[in-house]
Amino acid sequence: MDTDLYDEFGNYVGPELDSDDEDDLDELGEVEDHVQDEAGDDDEEGGEGDAEDEAGTMEVVLHEDKKYYPTAEEVYGPEVETVVQEEDTQPLTEPIIKPIRKKKFRMMEQELPSTIYDMEYLADLMDNPELIRNITLCGHLHHGKSSFVDTLVEQTHPEIRKHLDRDLRYTDTLFTEQERGLSIKSTPVTLVLPDSKGKSFLFNVMDTPGHVNYSDEVTAAFRLSDGVVLFIDAAEGVSLSSSPEI
Known part of the structure; x- marks a missing residue:
């Protein structure tokens, strides 16, 4: 019987049968209709959104009304206390540009030792740079720099003298x-x-240390001086100086 339904090549030649293709076609048609309906709804909603966007672009939004970043409450939550402080905050009591204030100070000694010259005469010599000499006394350790300054001080200050045959070491x-x-x-x-x-001349005499560890003091005095006096002990002779510049 089966041979009557098929030919010698295996093709079906029997009566027509109900096929499932029609059901598939019907289901496909329903899906297409549903998709078209959804597309129509989206088009309607999209049209409304485009209309709203076009209406929104016409509005004027101020700079302070724009929101670029989320607030601290949105980031950390309402239960978290946040404190915002700018780095450039400056109190109102402090001016932005402070006026330049020049500090004026005056140091006065009540009991100055008596000298062979008047102090007003010394002050008048300060107004004449041509009569001012800046001298630095340098040399090796214990070669007589401070003792020489003591001699000058004793000559110009009669009240200052050595006590109990001890060195004055005024500086x-x-x-x-x-x-x-x-x-x-x-x-x-x-x-x-x-x-x-x-x-008379006004001498600013710089008594410098002779130890090699304090050579920076000697170098600083050289920068301020017009001339240098080198001290050499006659007994010891020429020794290593505290400054490499000599």
């Missing part, structure tokens, strides 16, 4: 300098001294 003002018996800091002394013709 050694630090306690460590007096305890060790050597200069650590460069100390200036201002004196009025005459030349060989009797003309």
